[in-house]
Amino acid sequence: MIARSIISRLAVCLALLPAAAAAQADKIPWARGPAKGALGSEATINVPAGCLFTGRDGVKTFLAVTENPVSGNERGVIMCQSEASPDPWFVLFSYDQSGYVRDDEGSNLDADAILESVRRGTEEANRERKRHGWSTLSVDGWATKPFYDRATNNLTWAITAHDNTGGRTVNHSVRLLGRGGVMHADLVTTPEQLNSLVPTFNGMIGGYTYSPGFKYAEWRSGDKVAAYGLTALVAGGAGVALAKSGLLVKFWKLIVVGVGAGLAALKRMWARITGKGNEMHAE
Numbered sequence: 449m450i451a452r453s454i455i456s457r458l459a460v461c462l463a464l465l466p467a468a469a470a471a472q473a474d475k476i477p478w479a480r481g482p483a484k485g486a487l488g489s490e491a492t493i494n495v496p497a498g499c500l501f502t503g504r505d506g507v508k509t510f511l512a513v514t515e516n517p518v519s520g521n522e523r524g525v526i527m528c529q530s531e532a533s534p535d536p537w538f539v540l541f542s543y544d545q546s547g548y549v550r551d552d553e554g555s556n557l558d559a560d561a562i563l564e565s566v567r568r569g570t571e572e573a574n575r576e577r578k579r580h581g582w583s584t585l586s587v588d589g590w591a592t593k594p595f596y597d598r599a600t601n602n603l604t605w606a607i608t609a610h611d612n613t614g615g616r617t618v619n620h621s622v623r624l625l626g627r628g629g630v631m632h633a634d635l636v637t638t639p640e641q642l643n644s645l646v647p648t649f650n651g652m653i654g655g656y657t658y659s660p661g662f663k664y665a666e667w668r669s670g671d672k673v674a675a676y677g678l679t680a681l682v683a684g685g686a687g688v689a690l691a692k693s694g695l696l697v698k699f700w701k702l703i704v705v706g707v708g709a710g711l712a713a714l715k716r717m718w719a720r721i722t723g724k725g726n727e728m729h730a731e
Contacts, residue, residue, distance in 0.1 A: 476506035476513075487523035487541050490662050491624075491631055494655030496648070499528040507540070517576060521545075523631070526652070537637035537645060539652065545629040547672035548664075553679050554596035554603075562594060563587070565683035566607065583611040591618055591642060594682045601625040601664045602653070603678055608639055618642045620649060623681055626658050627667045629674075630681065 479485065479502070481495035486503055495501040502510060507522040521542040529536045567587045574584040591606035606620040620635040620642060633656070635649045658664075 476502050476509050478502050478506065481526075485524055485526070487631065488543060489659060490523070490543050490626065490629075491656060491658045493524070493526070493541065493652070493657075495526055496528070496652060499526050501526050510538075511540075517573070517580075521632075528648075535638050535641055537635065537641065539649065540632070540634045540636065542632045543629055544632065546676070547629060547674040548627060548667045549625050549630055549674045549681060550677055551596060551598065551601065551625065553677045554598060557594045557596070557679060557682070559590060559593040562679060562682045563590060563607075569683065570609070583613060583615075585609050585611050588616075591639070592620065594678075596678055603681060605682055606635075606642065620646060622653055624653070624656060624658070625664045626662045627664060628662060628672060631656070631658075 478500040479495070481499040481501065482497045483495045483501060485493045485495050485501040487493055488504060493501075501524060503524040504522065507525045508518050510525050510527075511518050511522065519542065521544055523541045523543050525538055525540050527536065527538040570585055570587050577584050586609060588608040588610060591608050592604065594603065594605035596603045601624070603623040603625070604621065606618055608616065608618050610616045616639055618635075618637055618639050620637070622633045624631040624633060633653060635645065637645055660666075
């Protein structure tokens with residue numbers, strides 16, 4: 449069962465969506481926190497209290513409803529709202545089976561060059577967004593420059609962006625390196641909320657666990673090694689390798705900044721559902 453307050457808000461949220469989108473969103477199977485969410489077969493995540501989780505059965509629909517492209521790599525999404533953060537926010541998890549990413553670039557990441565690559569990739573993504581009739585995005589800059597933690601094998605950064613309607617968003621991203629690939633964890637929120645939510649997000653990532661056999665330390669000689677390193681992972685992961693090989697048609701799918709385009713609509717919905725007098729009661 450989902451907590452009454454969250455069901456109430458979600459029900460009003462659906463009422464505010466266009467009919468077709470509401471019909472889609474109503475099919476998303478949500479579980480309430482605290483709970484353990486399965487991110488495919490590769491990992492699990494502890495879902496905090498006050499948050500909703502949907503796995504592979506619901507994440508693609510969630511992205512479609514919030515006007516975000518689907519890559520096929522999605523494993524789950526956690527959506528939250530709290531008293532400390534009046535606007536809704538969510539964390540998207542997706543897994544790239546690229547192989548073991550060597551971390552020898554960890555102390556030598558060129559933030560300026562990486563940002564330029566992200567901007568180019570976002571423009572490529574905008575072509576696909578226009579084809580769908582969705583908002584386009586422009587990258588503003590770093591909120592947090594990329595850095596690598598060798599103790600956890602996590603790569604972290606945050607990018608600010610805005611869409612063509614003036615709506616602003618932040619993607620705060622962590623890449624959790626594993627034996628056979630990388631789990632992408634992307635926090636999508638507003639710039640105003642970022643600082644207050646980062647500790648919550650970091651705590652959430654602390655509850656992430658690779659399944660046995662998928663951990664970075666379990667890599668053995670003969671396992672697949674990724675064709676790119678940490679620099680390319682920030683700039684788009686496998687997308688950079690695809691771009692170099694001429695397969696730009698797929699590059700847009702791997703640009704994390706593109707995840708945030710539906711945030712303005714999500715904010716409007718949650719602003720309405722958290723208002724007094726809009727509560728509905730669930731069984």
